[in-house]
Amino acid sequence: MLLTPEIITIEILDIIFVVFATITFIIALNVVFFWDKNAYTQKQYKLQLQSYLGATIIKFIFYLKIPLFLFFIYTLDSIASFLPGAMCGAGVVNATEYGTPLLFLKLLNIYLFGYWIVLHKEDMQSKAQKYIRLKFIVYLVAYFLLLSEIYLEFEMFSSLDISEVVDCCGAIFSTTDHSYLAELLSIKTPIMLGFFYGTFLLMFIAFFLRNRYLFSLGNLFFIIISLLSLIAFFGTYIYELPTHHCPFCILQKEYYYIGYVLYTFLYLGTFYGFIIGFIEFEDLKEKNFMKISLTCNTIYLFIVSYFPIVYYVKNGVWL
Amino acid sequence: MKFINFYLFEYAIEYLLRYKWKNIFIFVLLSMIVAFMASVFFVADAIKYELNLGVDGMADITLQKKVAGMYAPSDENFSDTLLEIHGVEGVESRVWGYYYFEPKNIQLILVGLDSFEQHYNDRFEKLTNKFDIDDTSIIISKSLKQLFADAYYEKSVHFIQPNGKLKNMDIAGVFDGFTPLEAVNTVVMSKKSAREILGLNSNAVTTFFLSVANAKEVSNIASHLRIEYPNFSVLTQEDIRNKYASVLNYKSGIFVVFMGVAFLTFFMIVYDKASGLSSEEKKEIGILKAIGWTIDDVIRAKIYEGTIVALSAYLVGIVTALLYVFVFQAPFIGSIFIEDSFIEKWTSFAFVIDYMVLFLLFLLSVPIYIAATLIPSWRVATQDADEVMR
Amino acid sequence: MIYLENVSKKYGEIIALDDVSLKIQEGELVVLQGKSGSGKSSILSLIAALSKPTEGRVVVDGENIAMLPDHFASIYRREHIGFIFQRYNLIPTISVAHNIMMPLIPINLDTDTLAQKMDRVMQLFNIKHKANVVVKKLSGGEQQRVAIARANVNDPKIILADEPTANLDAKLSLEFIEVLKGLKAQGKTIVVATHDPLFFNLEAVDKVICIADGKVVKCS
Numbered sequence: 001m002l003l004t005p006e007i008i009t010i011e012i013l014d015i016i017f018v019v020f021a022t023i024t025f026i027i028a029l030n031v032v033f034f035w036d037k038n039a040y041t042q043k044q045y046k047l048q049l050q051s052y053l054g055a056t057i058i059k060f061i062f063y064l065k066i067p068l069f070l071f072f073i074y075t076l077d078s079i080a081s082f083l084p085g086a087m088c089g090a091g092v093v094n095a096t097e098y099g100t101p102l103l104f105l106k107l108l109n110i111y112l113f114g115y116w117i118v119l120h121k122e123d124m125q126s127k128a129q130k131y132i133r134l135k136f137i138v139y140l141v142a143y144f145l146l147l148s149e150i151y152l153e154f155e156m157f158s159s160l161d162i163s164e165v166v167d168c169c170g171a172i173f174s175t176t177d178h179s180y181l182a183e184l185l186s187i188k189t190p191i192m193l194g195f196f197y198g199t200f201l202l203m204f205i206a207f208f209l210r211n212r213y214l215f216s217l218g219n220l221f222f223i224i225i226s227l228l229s230l231i232a233f234f235g236t237y238i239y240e241l242p243t244h245h246c247p248f249c250i251l252q253k254e255y256y257y258i259g260y261v262l263y264t265f266l267y268l269g270t271f272y273g274f275i276i277g278f279i280e281f282e283d284l285k286e287k288n289f290m291k292i293s294l295t296c297n298t299i300y301l302f303i304v305s306y307f308p309i310v311y312y313v314k315n316g317v318w319l
Numbered sequence: 320m321k322f323i324n325f326y327l328f329e330y331a332i333e334y335l336l337r338y339k340w341k342n343i344f345i346f347v348l349l350s351m352i353v354a355f356m357a358s359v360f361f362v363a364d365a366i367k368y369e370l371n372l373g374v375d376g377m378a379d380i381t382l383q384k385k386v387a388g389m390y391a392p393s394d395e396n397f398s399d400t401l402l403e404i405h406g407v408e409g410v411e412s413r414v415w416g417y418y419y420f421e422p423k424n425i426q427l428i429l430v431g432l433d434s435f436e437q438h439y440n441d442r443f444e445k446l447t448n449k450f451d452i453d454d455t456s457i458i459i460s461k462s463l464k465q466l467f468a469d470a471y472y473e474k475s476v477h478f479i480q481p482n483g484k485l486k487n488m489d490i491a492g493v494f495d496g497f498t499p500l501e502a503v504n505t506v507v508m509s510k511k512s513a514r515e516i517l518g519l520n521s522n523a524v525t526t527f528f529l530s531v532a533n534a535k536e537v538s539n540i541a542s543h544l545r546i547e548y549p550n551f552s553v554l555t556q557e558d559i560r561n562k563y564a565s566v567l568n569y570k571s572g573i574f575v576v577f578m579g580v581a582f583l584t585f586f587m588i589v590y591d592k593a594s595g596l597s598s599e600e601k602k603e604i605g606i607l608k609a610i611g612w613t614i615d616d617v618i619r620a621k622i623y624e625g626t627i628v629a630l631s632a633y634l635v636g637i638v639t640a641l642l643y644v645f646v647f648q649a650p651f652i653g654s655i656f657i658e659d660s661f662i663e664k665w666t667s668f669a670f671v672i673d674y675m676v677l678f679l680l681f682l683l684s685v686p687i688y689i690a691a692t693l694i695p696s697w698r699v700a701t702q703d704a705d706e707v708m709r
Numbered sequence: 710m711i712y713l714e715n716v717s718k719k720y721g722e723i724i725a726l727d728d729v730s731l732k733i734q735e736g737e738l739v740v741l742q743g744k745s746g747s748g749k750s751s752i753l754s755l756i757a758a759l760s761k762p763t764e765g766r767v768v769v770d771g772e773n774i775a776m777l778p779d780h781f782a783s784i785y786r787r788e789h790i791g792f793i794f795q796r797y798n799l800i801p802t803i804s805v806a807h808n809i810m811m812p813l814i815p816i817n818l819d820t821d822t823l824a825q826k827m828d829r830v831m832q833l834f835n836i837k838h839k840a841n842v843v844v845k846k847l848s849g850g851e852q853q854r855v856a857i858a859r860a861n862v863n864d865p866k867i868i869l870a871d872e873p874t875a876n877l878d879a880k881l882s883l884e885f886i887e888v889l890k891g892l893k894a895q896g897k898t899i900v901v902a903t904h905d906p907l908f909f910n911l912e913a914v915d916k917v918i919c920i921a922d923g924k925v926v927k928c929s
Contacts, residue, residue, distance in 0.1 A: 003572040005360070009679050012579050016586075016690050023694075037776075045761075048778055049701045052614045056693060064686050071682065074675060082561070127781050326814040326823075337802055606798045607811065609759060610859065611787025613780050616815035701779075705760040 002082060002160045006075040011157070013068060014150045020057045025143045027054040028136040035133060051132065055120055058139060061146075062113040069106060070260070073251060082162050089248040090169035098156035105149040110267070112142050115275050122279055131279075169246030173231060185232045185245065195221075196229045200301055203273065207290050215290060216277020219270045222297060226266055230304065237307035242319040262303060269296030324619070331623035338600065345589060346632045352581050353636025353684055354643065358652050359574045360676045361644040363567050365668035370563045374556050378411070378528030379537050381554045382544065390552075392523035401527060406540050408532040412524035414513040418478065418506070422470040427463075428505045431513025449492065456491035458507040464493050481518035488512065570655070582683050586691045593625075593695035601702060608704035614697075621696035622689055629688035633681055645670055710735045711756060711867070711898065716765030718751050718923075725751040726762070727923040733900060735866075738893045738913055741902040742928065743920035749902035750795075752920070753869045756900065757790045758782040769867070787812055791860030793870040797852050799859070801845035805836055808844055809859045816863075830858040834888070850881045857888060868892055870901045882907055889913070 027050045036044055076089030086092050093099035116138055123131035173185065199221045206215035231245050238250055238258065250259035273293035276286060312318060335342060382401070384393040398410040414431030432452070450458050457476065459467070467476055467490070475489045488508065508516075514523060531537050537555050544553045596604075604617055612620075643649055645668060653668070711733040718726040726748045733739050741749040754760040755767050758774045759782075767775040774785055786792075799808050809830060813823055831837035834854045839847065844855060853873070860868060870889075874882040882905065890913050893899055901908060908914060919928035 003576075004568055005572070005575040005679060006675070008572070008575045008579055009682055012582060013682065013686065015583075016687065020690065020693070037778075040761075040763075049614070052618070052701065052780070053694065053697045056615075056618055056697060060690065060693060068682070071675075071678065078675075082565075124780060127777060129778060324815070324817045326810070326817065330814055333803065333807070602798075603800055606800065608783065609757075609786070609792065609794070609798065610812045611783055611790075611863075612812075612815055613783035615780065616783075619815075705754055 002079060002157060002162065004075075004078065004082075006071070006078060007157050010068070010072060010075060011154065013064070014153060017061060017064075017146065018150060021061060021143055021146055024054045024057045024139065027051065028139045028143070031136045032133055032140065037129065037132075051136075054136070054139070058113065058116055058120070062110075062117055065110060065113060069110060072106065073248075077248070077252065079160065083160065083164075083166050084162070085165040085168055087168045088246060088252065090172055090246050091166045092160070093248075094172050095161075095164070095166040096156050096159050098152045098159070102149065102152040102156055105145060105152060109142065109145055109149055111271060111274065112138070112145065114271055115278065116142060118275050119279060122281065169244075169248060173245035184228060187228075187232065189233055192225070192229050192232055195225045197301075199225050200297065203294065203297065207294060210287075212276045212280075212286060212290075215293075216274055219273030219277075219293065219297075222273070223266070223270045226270075226300065226304075230262070234304045234307060236319055237311050240311065240319075258303075262300060265296045265300040265303070269293050269298075269300060273297065327616070327620055328623055331620055331627055334620070335624055335627060341592070342628050345592060346628055346635075348588070349585065349629060349632035349684055349688065350636040350639065352578070352585060353633050353680055354639040355652075356574070356578045356683075357637050357640030357676070357680055358644050358649060360680075361640055361672065362649050362653055362668060363570070364671050364673055364676070365644070367564065367567055368669045368671040370567075371560060374560050374563070377556055377559060379531040379534075379556060380529040380541055380544070381559075382527040382529065382548075383525060383552045383554075384550060385552050386550070390525065392519050392525050393527075395522045395524045398527060401529060404540065404543070406531055406533065406536045407529050409530040411528045411530075413526045413528065414510045414517065414519065414523065415525040416513070416517040416519075418516060422472075423466055425466070425504060429513050429516060430505055430507050431510040431517075432507065433510050450494075452491070452507065452509050454509050454511050455487070455489055456508070457488045457512075458492045458494055459490060460505065461493050463504065463506070464490065478516045480516055486512070486516060578683070582687055586687050589688055589691035590695060593621075593692045594698065596699055601699065604699050605702060605704050608700075608702075614700045617700035618693075618696050621692060621699065625689045625692040625696075626685060629685040633684045636684075637677065637680070644668055710770050711900075712766070712768040713752065713755065714766045714768065716755065716762045716767060718748075718755065718760070719763045724923050726755075729765075729920075729923070729925055731918055731925060733898060733916070735898055736893070736896050737915040738889065738899045739901070739916045739918060740908045740911075740914050741900065741918050741920055742904060742909065743902075744904050747920045748923040749920045750871050751923075753792075753871055753900065753902050756867070757792055757869055758785050787816070787863060789865050789867055791863070791865040791868045793853075793856050793860050793868070793873055795872040795875060797856040799844050799852060799855055802843065804841050804843055805847070805855050805858075806831070806840040808855055809836075809862050811859065812863050826862055826864070830862045833861070833891075834858045849876055850884070853877065853881070853885065857885075861892070866897060868897050868899045870899070870903075872903055872905075873901065874903065874905045874907065879907075886911065886913075 030047055031051055031054070034043070035047060073089060076092045079092045080086040080088055083092060083095055086095065093103055116135060119131050119135045119138065123129050123135055173181065199218055203215060203218040203222065206212075206218050227247070231247050235245050235247060235250065236242050238255060247259070249255065250262070251257060252259075270293070272289045276289055276293070280286075281289065308318070384391045392414075395412055398412050401407060401410045411432075414429075416429050418427045418429050419425075420427050450456075452458065467473075472490075475487050478486045478488060480486050494507070510524070511521075513519075514521060519525075529540075531540055538557070541553050541555045541558075544551065607617060608614075644652075648668060713729055713731050716726055716729045717724070729748070729752065731752075741752055743749045751760070755762055755775070756769065758767075758777055761775050765775070766773050769785075769789070774782065777785060800811070806827065809827055810823070813826060818826075828837070831840060834857050836851065836854045836858055839851060844852060847855065853876075868889075873885055877885065886907065889899055889901070893913060909917065917928055919926050
């Protein structure tokens with residue numbers, strides 16, 4: 001096992017997560033099965049108090065997960081220098097079979113826990129606490145996902161082998177391979193861009209129609225197409241290299257850490273857009289969330305479109 | 320949505336000041352743990368930096384013959400064979416060995432080179448240009464000169480040859496401009512003298528330094544050499560860098576595991592302490608709930624308190640470590656990372672700070688502290704306010 | 710607007726209240742009369758949502774506050790109730806101003822509004838000149854004024870006072886009654902739990918409810 005200080009830090013915090021998440025899991029089970037808001041018993045009262053503990057712990061986990069996720073990305077990059085062949089985090093992710101599902105789970109959990117927090121806030125607005133059961137059912141699911149994530153993380157770090165050569169991002173994201181990813185990346189540019197800008201337009205239309213389901217769906221498509229188009233098209237303009245597709249390298253110093261900016265706006269925009277489909281907010285709030293979502297997504301769109309446009313203006317040709 | 324409630328923050332600070340003695344122990348403990356760990360990281364990083372600087376000055380590829388796993392001398396003429404390899408620009412050979420200097424109980428590194436040879440390292444180049452190295456002179460660093468002087472070798476030094484005879488060498492000059500690690504125990508002399516002292520044949524050399532024209536070709540050539548000459552150890556700059564890094568990481572890794580244990584123990588201490596509220600404190604919380612504070616408000620106040628304590632302890636720990644390492648030169652911890660024979664001559668730690676280390680230590684102190692106070696804070700916040708009135 | 714309907718409160722085997730029903734109209738000054746242990750303090754606790762009845766309903770302004778979850782009970786208390794405790798329950802080691810500010814801290818108001826609210830009550834209850842004095846250095850009467858100020862800082866509709874004159878001399882007791890009259894003039898609903906005879910024949914008092922052994926009884 002690779003034993004760098006960064007990995008040990010992550011593992012220690014993972015232990016803390018597991019302990020607290022499990023305590024909350026037990027609370028959640030109790031709430032889901034025994035909550036009865038009309039009961040006047042000592043048991044119900046105790047349950048109510050426990051639900052506050054559960055909420056506090058979940059909030060703690062979420063707020064810690066975010067800087068920890070950034071730290072995780074940094075750790076991947078730092079490990080890259082130990083694995084022969086890897087030049088950025090992408091190589092590390094690809095070095096084991098756990099890397100890709102781990103990354104995917106981490107992203108999913110950030111959305112899921114964020115959704116829980118919003119659900120909780122809504123729940124606490126009404127005296128009837130209409131979401132009390134729902135939010136803890138959501139947590140039961142989130143708990144297993146969190147545990148899976150931590151398990152995968154542990155396995156990935158344990159199985160890193162510094163004597164094995166791994167692919168660098170050039171190989172992983174190549175378009176000449178016969179992999180599934182390569183096929184996705186080979187989609188013709190006009191079609192991909194069409195989907196990208198088209199989905200964006202769809203979200204605007206949904207906003208004017210005030211249709212939250214359409215808006216939410218639009219955001220779901222937008223995450224997918226944004227990531228694909230970033231890897232296939234926009235990334236190459238950030239690197240000014242038609243073969244450099246890596247979504248990790250834009251997080252590095254050489255590119256002014258632009259990756260962090262892009263991913264932050266993409267996350268915020270799609271997060272707010274997405275949850276609207278799952279929670280019925282009051283009109284004003286819903287409108288606000290839609291606005292935040294659109295703003296962040298627009299900023300993402302502008303930044304990401306800036307690079308190819310500037311390139312074309314400077315050089316007169318596309319890559 | 321205002322994220323931080325400044326009134327609550329003010330209340331938290333004021334509460335901590337009122338109960339300061341209860342928190343002092345934890346504060347000091349956390350500061351010490353952070354200071355210790357930060358010092359370890361600062362020292363390790365400074366050394367890594369120095370080593371890497373040193374590595375920069377090394378040859379692209381270093382070859383040394385190995386017999387049954389131990390380093391052995393080779394023939395000087397092997398240089399010609401090596402020069403024929405495609406991509407190799409230059410070959411320098413050297414006589415290199417350890418010499419145990421008994422009067423001061425340290426290992427010296429003897430470096431035997433010839434003035435007329437082209438040196439891969441321009442510092443050695445300057446050295447040979449400046450001083451004339453004949454068969455009876457040596458060139459040493461300033462600190463080594465001081466060391467010899469302490470042992471009463473002012474102008475010349477005796478070396479004991481394998482046959483028991485003494486070889487007297489004049490101190491012809493003092494060099495500078497090398498990194499501390501490189502220079503500290505190095506004694507530069509001619510190849511002939513080195514061979515005599517180390518008991519080697521007249522054509523023997525220990526190390527070949529290869530310069531490679533195209534940096535990208537280095538690993539290719541190194542692989543080729545490993546296959547062609549399996550009885551040689553072939554090291555590239557990259558290899559040496561990684562070796563140093565892994566040794567240092569291993570050493571710091573041990574500390575980090577220790578640190579992990581320390582922080583988890585710390586967690587338990589905080590949990591315990593946070594659970595033991597005096598009746599005065601309990602009454603205060605009861606009053607707050609009675610006048611309209613929600614459970615969340617009380618928990619939030621407790622989290623603010625915890626953050627303030629942990630964050631200030633963290634900052635104090637970092638500042639202490641900075642002073643300890645870069646001003647006081649890390650007594651004790653420094654020697655764990657540098658071999659004892661070096662520490663006397665070590666001049667100073669380079670001021671190198673990896674910001675991620677600071678972030679890492681932050682992640683280990685503040686969130687863990689807060690985690691430890693979560694359940695106790697909740698217990699306190701959910702106590703029955705009605706009791707207050709009775 | 711305050712109704713207790715068939716309320717019982719038991720602490721294990723001890724019966725604090727037994728099938729109590731009473732009604733308090735908005736703007737009334739009501740006295741709960743009874744000796745110590747009669748259950749009048751329990752009634753105040755219930756109205757303040759500080760405790761929950763074992764049986765029955767506590768309805769304030771149409772809402773059954775007995776059913777409120779803890780979080781909302783606290784908010785209800787913060788917004789609608791000003792409680793003057795028997796032993797004041799101030800935090801002795803901090804200043805008058807900080808004590809009065811306590812109910813407002815979690816609400817996170819902007820500085821101007823906060824200052825305004827604090828000023829109003831400190832002026833009203835004549836304690837402004839001692840704003841920075843630590844509470845334990847104040848006299849009994851001054852401490853009571855701080856307690857009253859704190860209870861009023863968020864301008865609540867209902868004021869509850871538990872044995873407010875127990876630790877006061879006659880002069881201060883009368884002063885306190887004047888304060889209550891002033892609050893009543895502002896339209897607040899006031900409930901005082903006491904066995905101080907000073908309250909029994911007061912003109913300002915709209916209703917006297919006698920409590921004995923946890924039950925509402927006829928006043929003698």
